[in-house]
Structures are given as structure tokens and as C-alpha cells.
Amino acid sequence: MNRPLTNPRSTLHALIPFGVGTADVESLLSYFCRLAVSHSVSTLILSRTIAQHFGHSVAANFDWHERQIAGIRESALTWSAALSALTSVQNLDNLTFLPWREVISQNGLSIFKRGQFCSDCFTEDVACGRQPYFRLAWESTEVTCCPIHRKPLSCDCPSCGKNNVRHAAAVVVPGWCTHCGGFLGETTKSEKSQEVEPASLWKARQIGELLASQDNLAITSNRSQFIGAITQIVSTAHGGKAAPFSRRIGIAKSTVHHWLKEGGTPSLEISLKIAAHYGVSLKNLLSGELSQWQPPALDEQLAFELSSSQTLRNAPRTIDWTSIEENLVAFLSLPTPISVLEAARRLDMEARQLYLRANKTTRQLGERWKDHLKRKQEAKVVAAWPYLEYACLEIWGEGKTVTRREILKRVPEEVLSSVPNLLNVLKEVQEHLQQSESLSKSELVA
Structure with a gap:
């Protein structure tokens, strides 16, 4: 006799992620820290519990916060899947950069290891009656400011002045210093006096728009569409000549050839440069959506003719x-x-x-x-x-x-x-x- 279909109880608390579908989406690292607090255990104990549940061992010197669990590598996929399995909350990979792993090279997403944050965002969380949390955008080194409050991100505690206070401890409560326990929502005088460059604001907004779209992607981004968009830019803006394209974004011609012919993928930093120089949003570039794109006026450059022959690639799998x-x-x-x-x-x-x-x-x-x-x-x-x-x-x-x-x-x-x-x-x-x-x-x- 078959057992009735029921919803098994989750092993861990089914916490609801913050900011899903917005530029302020929570990072998987923040979700993990809140989950540890919810169970009143240290982050190390929770990481060992997760590993043991799936038959893995954790070394004594395991540093969970250095595993880039909100990035695009295998550790991000493993941790998001494990936490989804144990909490019953689906799509926790949307708390990472995983939806873009096919269009950002594995080593092309730099993670800010010391942990950076916007103090005004924490203050706003408390004012709204919401538990403070770490934003996914803060994980990227390309984001250096908060586009909402137009101020630089910080990694120093405003109370004790210590650096790397966001998550370097056994017990981490997002929004509070792991060294002195002070609230990280206080704004220092140095933060008030710093100005934000327009380029930094543009980058932060582009990445915020990218992350906001993750929860509603109709089709998972794939490399062939992305490279097709780059080919279209080179063809439309430079008549198929790779040399002026490579000079404009500051890379070698061989690098462009590697992308188009040998299977390479640009880093997030380079993709931002392409988007900035050719007037296209980062989201549309990585998604390969250039139907509405018009090339900006560019100075003509002498360059070799880019071969039109393309290696045929297998069509990306569509999962029903x-x-x-x-x-x-x-x-x-x-x-x-x-x-x-x-x-x-x-x-x-x-x-x-x-x-x-x-x-x-x-x-x-x-x-x-x-x-x-x-x-x-x-x-x-x-x-x-x-x-x-x-x-x-x-x-x-x-x-x-x-x-x-x-x-x-x-x-x-x-x-x-x-x-x-x-x-x-x-x-x-x-x-x-x-x-x-x-x-x-x-x-x-x-």
C-alpha cells in the first residue's frame, strides 16, 4: 500500500528569504547566519550539521565564510541545494549568483571576503520592523556603494572601529558587530564626508538590476546567447572587426578570440565594461537580449576582419x-x-x-x-x-x-x-x- 503524499517536515526552520525579486535580495551567507541564530547554534555547528546530513566531513579548521557560498562556484550550488533540502524552501540558488554561472567565468566573480555593508540599510531594516540582513549585491567587489543611500559601503564597525566584523565569528547576527556587539547601522563621520563617483553608482545599479531579475528569469541564461550578443556588438559597432572592440574595453585581441572561438567567458568586470561602452544594460547583455539595442556613435578604428565562421554549439537544454x-x-x-x-x-x-x-x-x-x-x-x-x-x-x-x-x-x-x-x-x-x-x-x- 502506497503512503499518502504529504509534505515532509523540514529538518531546519523554513525561514523566508528577504528581498527576493528586488535589488536588495538577501545573500545565501546572510540566510545561513540567520538560520544558525534561529536554531541558537554557532555557524560552525550548523555547517557541520549540514555536511553530516549529506555524508560529508568538515575539517577542524573549516572556515565557512571563505567558501563563497553566495558566488557561482560548486560550493554555492552545493550549499543552496543542501539548505533547500533541509529547510523545504525552494530556489535558494536565487540568493547567489548561480543563475549567471554560464555567462560569468568561474574565476570572474570576485567576492569581498572581509564583508562590506551599508549602515543606512541596516538602520532602515530596523525602522521597518525587519531583521537586518546582508544583501547579495554586497558580496561582489564590483559593488562599492549603496545606490539607494548614495554612500560607500563599509567593512569597519562604527563602535569599535574593528575591520572584518560582519561574519568572522562563531555566532553571527546580521547587523551587529561580531567583535563588540555594537549595531552596524550607525553612520560614521568619515562615511558622511565621502562622495560616491557616478561610475560606482552605475555599477551598483546594474548589478542590482541583474539580481532583481533572477527570480523571474523565463529562461536560464546561457553562454551561446551571451556570446551571440557580443558577436552582434562587434559586428554592428565595428563591422565585425575585433581589434577596435578589444582596444575600447582594454583587453587583448586574443582574449576576444578565446571567447568567440574556444569557449571562454568574460568576467563580471569585463562584462560591465562592455555594457558601459556600448550603451546596453548588464542584464540584457548577459541574457543576450539586444533586440532593442542601438549602437552608440564610435570613432572608426583600423582592425583585422573578424572571421564569420562560428563553431556550432549544442542548443541549451530546456527543462520542462x-x-x-x-x-x-x-x-x-x-x-x-x-x-x-x-x-x-x-x-x-x-x-x-x-x-x-x-x-x-x-x-x-x-x-x-x-x-x-x-x-x-x-x-x-x-x-x-x-x-x-x-x-x-x-x-x-x-x-x-x-x-x-x-x-x-x-x-x-x-x-x-x-x-x-x-x-x-x-x-x-x-x-x-x-x-x-x-x-x-x-x-x-x-
């Missing part, structure tokens, strides 16, 4: 999540449960994607698989129990202590190899035998 959901529901009805990894293999996907986009059904599969494994283990213990009882009685009869070595002499290896946690099971067997012996003696006395 409705069909995926139907397949997952069908897997739930299989007579023999399957794991999430097996379901992902059958669907030619990653398990992390299933947790992020089909969270509820995927967790149902996971819970059903865990129940299946538990029942199998219990069945193995039941099958081995008579052998273990007989062996224990025989060992006691010889006046010896029950040890693993003595058990191995008396019980077939194929029986013992299937018993999980053998030492704990042996302890339970001995306690059961002792209780049965005590009960028999009391009945004889009666």
Missing part, C-alpha cells in the same frame, strides 16, 4: 519542470522506493536541481527512501537476532565476555556483514537475555 514533477510523482508510486540520486540519474539531472526546483516532491522521495532503508536494516537485525542470541549464550556458558572476536567465531560472516551498528545490536541482545533470565528467576521464586 511540469514533466519533471510528474515523473517524480510517478517515482513515489513505484513498488520499490528509489533514492533522490537515482531519480536524478533517471531524469538526467543533478539532485541539487531537484531540491531547488521541485523541493516538496523531492523531499518526499528522500523520506520514502530513508524509511525503506530503515525497514531493510530492521529486517536484517531481526534475521540475525537468533544467531546472536545463541552465540551470546554459548560465550557466557564458556565463562567468557561477549566480544566482536568471539561473535565472529560463532556467527556466519554473511549474517554479520548485513547487521548495521553490530556493537549496539549486541548490547541490546545481551540486555534482552539478561532481562529474560531475571524474569524466569522471579517466576520460579513466585
